Amino acid sequence: MSLALFYLAAAVAVGATVLALTRANAAHALIYLIVSLLGVAVLFFLLGAPFAAALEVVAYAGAIMVLFVFVIMMLNLGEESQREERALLNFRHWRLPGLLTALLLAELVYVMGNSVSPIPSDAVLPKQVALTLFGPYVLGVELASMLLLAGLVGAYHLGQHFLARDRGYNN
């Protein structure tokens, strides 16, 4: 049963990703991407990582993608941009990337091997994750927080002028 669910979720994720990357309308693409992330969350849950699945939905799809959506709305990409995008989406542009990607994929698949080693279905619970995270990996946690601080400052600075000019604030 979980195997079937696995293949289904995987198909959804892959399909949604393909659709996301081939849309001309940015908003549509984003929605498809969110669907893909939800599919991956299901995969996480099936692999016995409920905490990761929750995080995927809440933080990745819920925060990061929403941020994307906000910015797209703010940019007000109209009809012309859609037309430009469609103009660029023709076959001759994706010959080389497609070829390279196919080759890479073939290599990866080959390397992963043909043997089948099953994954035990016991879940790894949040408590264990928390103990590991704040145990051996506590340094990483601190670094991540510093990284987020840097991201915060950078984003604020980069977005400042845009906002001020847009809203007419004197800054």
Added chain:
Amino acid sequence: MNLLLSLIPALPLASAALLLLYGRHLTRSLVTTLGVGSIGSAAIVVVLLATQWTATAEPLRVQLWQWFSVGSFSVDIALYLDQLSLIWLCTITGIGFLIHLYSSEYMAHDSDYSRYFAYLNLFVASMLLLVLGDSLLLLFLGWEGVGLCSYLLIGFWHQESANGAAARKAFIVTRAGDAAMALGLFLLVAEFNTLNIQELLAAAALQWERGGTMATLACALIFTGAVGKSAQLPLQTWLPDAMAGPTPVSALIHAATMVTAGIYLLARLNGLYTMAPNVLFAIAIIGVATSLMAACAALAQTDIKRILAYSTISQLGYMFLALGVQAWDAGILHMMTHAFFKALLFLAAGAVIECLHHEQDIRNMGGLRKRLPVPFWSFVIGSAALAALPATAGFASKDLILLRAWEVAGDGTWLWGVAALGAFITALYSFKLVFVVFFGEAKTEATHQPGWRMAVPLIVLCLFSMVGGYIALPLADVLPLPSHEPAHGTIAVISAAIPIVGVFVAYLLFLGRQVSVEALTHSPAGLWLSGFWHGGWGMDRFYALLVVMPYTRVARWLRNEPIDYLVAMITGTAVFFNGVFGASQNGRLGRYVTVMVLGLLLMFLVLVMGVAA
């Protein structure tokens, strides 16, 4: 005695140093005192030394200090006196003093008076070091020193670029010989690990086989140096052009002293040369060929000094002929008598030139017999000695050479024949000079008479040119002299008579006008011949073609900086690749990612292959 010997080169050297540094600030009379006085006092010291030394007559060696020592090879600054060097000392200081005295009047109106005496003193000092040197390296130092002073003095009036060119030519041609000589010295060092002359002579007698390759090679190379310095075939082209210098310089350097350095070298190394009979034979041939060639060339010249220059080359050829047939005493005697009469002739020519306001072409001279009596008699006596007329000094020495040449087994006859022909032509051109310049109608007026400082040396040299041949040279201890007397009989009479015939022919052609000179010289063969001889047998043109033209061609080609192309190729490659890589950065992110993926793909491929294998 040691002190006296050391003083001899030291006095002129000190004077030269003083004059070089402070000459400009000294008064003219002080410069004269220093310049002439240093040589004069050196001459007095030589006389003192000679009187003291001939009592013992043992070779005297004075070591001053060690020059350097490298491993097992060391060279000392040491002076060596024996009969051979004593003869040269007397000649150099004696004639040197007379010429310095003469120069004080000849150069009296020149603005570079002190520089002249500085160079001339330096020259004398170098020449003294050359003949007194105990080691071949010290001799070579003197050798180079006289070469340098020759360059400085030939180009003394350097404001004229032709003088500079003549000086350069002299230096470069003698340099070619010097390079060969240096090679010869290197060979000797490699063979014997010493350059001390006495040690070399002793070692060569023991180690070398007669006529062996090493002996022949070393002797030939050293002889090449002598060829350059003494202006023999084929390195004689510099001497006629060296007449661009002041006349006393020509007298001292290019007649009496520097050009005899080659003779000294060979005489000094006689022990080496007796081990290489092939080289000696070559020396004789070169000597006799040069003497004939130069005599013919002298016949066709019109400049008074150039005639004397070619005459010097010719007489040096006789000296080399003497050395080549191992008649060492004859060669050295001829050196001494030649110094007397050639210096006399040059100084007299200088007097004529100066009194005629620097006129040097003999076609513009004439009838000076009555106007300039002292130069006239000097020329007569000097030319008589040059032609080797009996009762002159030249007769004693040149006849000796001719007779010794006749004695040589096998080749004696033709050696004598060529030398005799040269003697005939010598008499011809020397008396042509006398008759053209001093007889006939006057074409240029003499403005004044030579003063006492020019006349006294002339008179002294006249005396020596007459009796100098009868000075007995005490060379028996130093050189292997031939044990028997020279040939007597018919050949001696013929040898003595040839110059007289020559003078008579000269009289017919140039004074009595019984035979027309113009008929001879203006005939087609005569024209070509006189032109050819006037140009020194075309040797200048030959060297221009052989050496100068390729050299200047190469120099001009190198002006394009071809070597720079190699360096430019490196930078060009770097710039090229810069262009290539620059073009690949087009700023497009998508393209960068594609290339990265490509690289990743390749890396992966390699890994996969590795895993599969």
Added chain:
Amino acid sequence: MDTMLIPLEHVLVVASILFALGLFGLMFRRNIIFMLMSLEVMLNAAALAFIAAGAHWQQADGQVMFVFILAIAAAEVSVGLGLVLQMRRQMQTLDMNTAIRLKG
């Protein structure tokens, strides 16, 4: 949960496919927004691989790595979108091929 277990290799293959798709999008699209989206897809694929490995070995390290990846993605996206806004302001377009001042 039932007894059918999921093969590790299949999960990794799915992750590879997602990664390849993300790479394809990065090379192919010229709009900066879509390039950022492709980056997110790639990060997500890597996270999937980590989780699978962690589940295979029954350790929490896989999920810990996922948390870190999440933090990185968040920071990167915020700064990246700030840059998008700046680009829109300076060059009035979101085409990556106009931002080529660093060429040569």
